[in-house]
Amino acid sequence: MNAADALESALEPEIWRDVNRDLFRKVLAEFMYEEILTPARIGTVSASETATTDATPGADGTVVPEAKSEPESSAELPSSENQERDTWIRYRLLLTDGIEYQFDAQRRPLDSYRIKPGSIERRERGEQWRSATSPVTFLREAREYIGIDPTTAAHLVREYNNTLVADAHIRARKEDRDDATLLDLSYAELEGEMEGHPWFTYNKGRVGFGYEAYLEHAPESKQRRQLRWIAARRDRATFQAVDGLEHDALVEEELGSTATEFADALLDRDLDPANYVFLPVHDWQWSDSIVQLFAADIATDAIVPLGRGPDEYLPQQSIRTFSNVSAPEKHHVKLPTRVLNTNVYRGILGEQAEAAPRVTSFLKSVRDGDTFLQDELQLLLPGEVASVNYEHPTFSRMEEAPYQFHELLGCVWRESVVSLVDDDERPITLAALLHEDFDGTPVVSKLADRADMSVGAWLDELLEVLLEPLLHFLYKYGTVFMPHGTNVVLILRDGVPTRIAITDFVDEVAISDRDLPELSERLPDALRDDDRYDHHILHQLPPEPLCQHIVGTLFVGVFRYIADLLARHRGYDERQFWTQVRSAVDTYQARFPDLEERFDLFDLYKPRFTKHCLNRNRLVDYGYKDFSTRPKVRGHGTVSNPLYEVADDSATGAD
Numbered sequence: 001m002n003a004a005d006a007l008e009s010a011l012e013p014e015i016w017r018d019v020n021r022d023l024f025r026k027v028l029a030e031f032m033y034e035e036i037l038t039p040a041r042i043g044t045v046s047a048s049e050t051a052t053t054d055a056t057p058g059a060d061g062t063v064v065p066e067a068k069s070e071p072e073s074s075a076e077l078p079s080s081e082n083q084e085r086d087t088w089i090r091y092r093l094l095l096t097d098g099i100e101y102q103f104d105a106q107r108r109p110l111d112s113y114r115i116k117p118g119s120i121e122r123r124e125r126g127e128q129w130r131s132a133t134s135p136v137t138f139l140r141e142a143r144e145y146i147g148i149d150p151t152t153a154a155h156l157v158r159e160y161n162n163t164l165v166a167d168a169h170i171r172a173r174k175e176d177r178d179d180a181t182l183l184d185l186s187y188a189e190l191e192g193e194m195e196g197h198p199w200f201t202y203n204k205g206r207v208g209f210g211y212e213a214y215l216e217h218a219p220e221s222k223q224r225r226q227l228r229w230i231a232a233r234r235d236r237a238t239f240q241a242v243d244g245l246e247h248d249a250l251v252e253e254e255l256g257s258t259a260t261e262f263a264d265a266l267l268d269r270d271l272d273p274a275n276y277v278f279l280p281v282h283d284w285q286w287s288d289s290i291v292q293l294f295a296a297d298i299a300t301d302a303i304v305p306l307g308r309g310p311d312e313y314l315p316q317q318s319i320r321t322f323s324n325v326s327a328p329e330k331h332h333v334k335l336p337t338r339v340l341n342t343n344v345y346r347g348i349l350g351e352q353a354e355a356a357p358r359v360t361s362f363l364k365s366v367r368d369g370d371t372f373l374q375d376e377l378q379l380l381l382p383g384e385v386a387s388v389n390y391e392h393p394t395f396s397r398m399e400e401a402p403y404q405f406h407e408l409l410g411c412v413w414r415e416s417v418v419s420l421v422d423d424d425e426r427p428i429t430l431a432a433l434l435h436e437d438f439d440g441t442p443v444v445s446k447l448a449d450r451a452d453m454s455v456g457a458w459l460d461e462l463l464e465v466l467l468e469p470l471l472h473f474l475y476k477y478g479t480v481f482m483p484h485g486t487n488v489v490l491i492l493r494d495g496v497p498t499r500i501a502i503t504d505f506v507d508e509v510a511i512s513d514r515d516l517p518e519l520s521e522r523l524p525d526a527l528r529d530d531d532r533y534d535h536h537i538l539h540q541l542p543p544e545p546l547c548q549h550i551v552g553t554l555f556v557g558v559f560r561y562i563a564d565l566l567a568r569h570r571g572y573d574e575r576q577f578w579t580q581v582r583s584a585v586d587t588y589q590a591r592f593p594d595l596e597e598r599f600d601l602f603d604l605y606k607p608r609f610t611k612h613c614l615n616r617n618r619l620v621d622y623g624y625k626d627f628s629t630r631p632k633v634r635g636h637g638t639v640s641n642p643l644y645e646v647a648d649d650s651a652t653g654a655d
Contacts (some may be wrong), residue, residue, distance in 0.1 A: 347407020
C-alpha cells in the first residue's frame with residue numbers, strides 16, 4: 001500500500017473519532033494518576049448510566065450530588081469494594097476562560113483511575129454540556145491550568161498528533177486483516193503488533209519521522225528490510241565482545257558470503273579490510289544524521305558504505321532494535337536513531353555500547369553460579385555479546401553538547417531469544433499481555449484458554465515465573481533489571497508460562513549502593529563506580545530507588561494495565577490480582593528465610609513509594625530542553641502500595 005492509500009484508509013472520520021476518544025480517556029486517567037489534574041468530585045453515577053447533562057439529582061437517583069467539591073483524597077473513597085466497583089464518580093475541571101470539562105471515573109488500586117467511555121463532556125461559560133473527544137484541544141485549553149509553557153505545549157501538540165496518526169493506522173489495519181489471533185504470529189511479527197508504552201500518553205511521538213518515514217520504519221508497519229552496512233576504520237571505531245567472540249567470526253555469522261564481498265569492495269578501493277570493523281546502520285539514521293554529520297569521515301574513507309546484508313529484518317517495538325526474520329536464530333541488532341520518543345532520543349551512548357559485553361558477562365556469571373537461577377528457574381539472559389562504537393570527531397570533544405549528538409553511530413548485537421528456547425517453547429513479549437486480541441479478547445484470557453486453565457490459575461503461573469528471578473537478583477545480589485514490557489520475554493509451553501528471558505542490560509540494570517558480599521564478590525573492577533567510564537554503567541542506588549525498578553516499572557508500568565484489562569473484560573477483581581502478586585512474593589520469601597534482612601532492606605511491602613511521573617516530566621519538569629545527558633525520571637508525591645493494602649488477604653489465603 002502506498003502512502004496515499006495508507007493515509008486514506010487510516011484517516012476515516014470514524015477511526016479518527018475513536019482513536020481521539022481512546023487517547024482522551026488515557027490522558028485524563030494518567031494525568032490524574034500523576035496529579036497533573038486534580039478535578040473536583042461532584043457526585044456519583046450508577047454503573048448502568050452515562051451522564052449527559054449537568055450534575056443534578058434525578059428522580060431515579062442515578063446522580064448523587066456531594067457537598068464537597070475539593071479534589072478527592074483517599075479518605076473520601078467508598079468503603080465498600082462492591083460500591084467502589086459499581087459506582088462511577090463524576091469529576092469536574094474548571095479551566096480558564098470559563099471552560100469546564102466533566103467525566104465519570106472509578107478509583108483503582110495504585111491511586112489510579114478508569115475513565116468511563118462516552119462520559120467526557122465540555123462546556124463554555126455555562127452553556128450546554130457537549131461530548132468532548134479531542135485530547136489536543138483539551139491540552140491547549142488546560143495548558144495554563146497545568147502549567148505547561150507555550151514552547152512545550154506546541155511540541156506536545158506535534159507528539160500527540162503523531163501518536164493519533166499512528167493509532168489511526170493501527171486501528172485501520174485491525175479492521176482489515178485476516179489473522180485469527182495474535183498468538184499465531186512469530187516472535188518478530190508479534191513485536192510489530194504492540195501499540196506503544198501504556199503509561200506515556202504520547203507514546204508514538206517519534207519526533208524526526210515524517211509520514212513516509214513513519215510508514216517505512218515504524219514497528220507496526222512491519223516493513224521487512226535488508227540492513228545497510230558500513231566499514232568503520234579501527235582508529236575511529238571500537239569493537240568489544242564477550243570472551244571468545246571475535247569480530248571476523250561475528251561478521252561471518254551475520255553476513256555469510258556477503259562478508260567476503262564487502263571485504264573485496266574495500267580491496268577494490270585499495271583499503272585493507274583488516275583496518276576496518278563492519279557494522280549495520282539504520283537507513284533513516286544514515287540519511288538523517290550519518291551522511292551530514294560524518295561527511296568528513298566518509299570523504300576520507302574512515303567510513304565506507306558497503307551495501308546491504310542478505311537477511312531481512314523487522315523492527316521491534318523499541319524502534320531501534322531489529323529481529324532477523326530470514327534466520328531468527330541470528331542476533332538481534334540495536335542501532336541508534338536520532339528519533340525522540342517517550343521522553344528520550346533513541347540513540348546509543350558510546351560508553352554503554354562499549355561496556356555492554358562486560359555487563360552481559362557479569363550478569364551471566366551471577367546466573368551461572370546460582371543453582372536456583374540456572375537449574376531451577378532456567379532463566380534466559382539473551383546477552384549483548386558484541387558492540388561497535390564510533391565517536392564523532394567533533395561532538396566527542398564537546399562534552400556539554402546535547403546527548404543526542406553523543407549517541408549517533410554504533411551497534412549492539414544481542415543474542416536472539418529464539419536461539420535459546422527449546423523446540424516446544426514459544427517466546428512472546430511481556431507487552432503482549434497488555435493487549436487485546438483481534439476479536440477484543442484480552443491476550444491473557446486467550447493464553448489461559450490455550451493452557452486449559454482459569455485466568456486466576458494462569459496468573460499464578462505467570463507471577464511465579466516472572467517474579468522469582470527478579471526477586472532473587474534483587475534480594476541476594478542487590479541487582480535489578482528494568483522489567484517493562486519490551487525487556488521481558490515470556491516463555492510458554494502450550495500457553496503455560498514456564499520461564500522468562502530478560503534483555504537490555506547495559507542501560508537499564510542497577511545495583512545496590514550497600515556493601516553486599518554476594519554482589520562485591522562478582523562485580524568486576526571494570527564496572528565499579530568511578531572507574532574508566534565518565535557515565536555510570538551500572539547505576540548504584542539506595543534501597544528505595546532500587547526497588548522502584550520493580551514497583552515503578554513492573555507493578556505500575558505493567559501489572560496496573562493487566563489488572564485493568566482483566567477487570568474491564570472479565571470482571572476480574574483487582575484486589576484479587578494484587579493478592580496473587582503479594583502471595584507470589586510471600587512464597588519466594590518463605591523459600592529463602594536466610595535473606596530475611598534483605599527483605600527488610602529492599603522492602604516491597606512498605607505502604608507507599610515515590611510516585612514516578614513519566615508524563616509530568618515532559619509536561620512540567622523539563623519540557624523539550626536539550627540536556628547533555630539523558631533526563632532522569634523524577635518523582636512527584638507518593639503512590640499507595642497494593643501489596644501493603646492486601647496484606648490481610650494474603651495472610652488469610654484469600655482467593
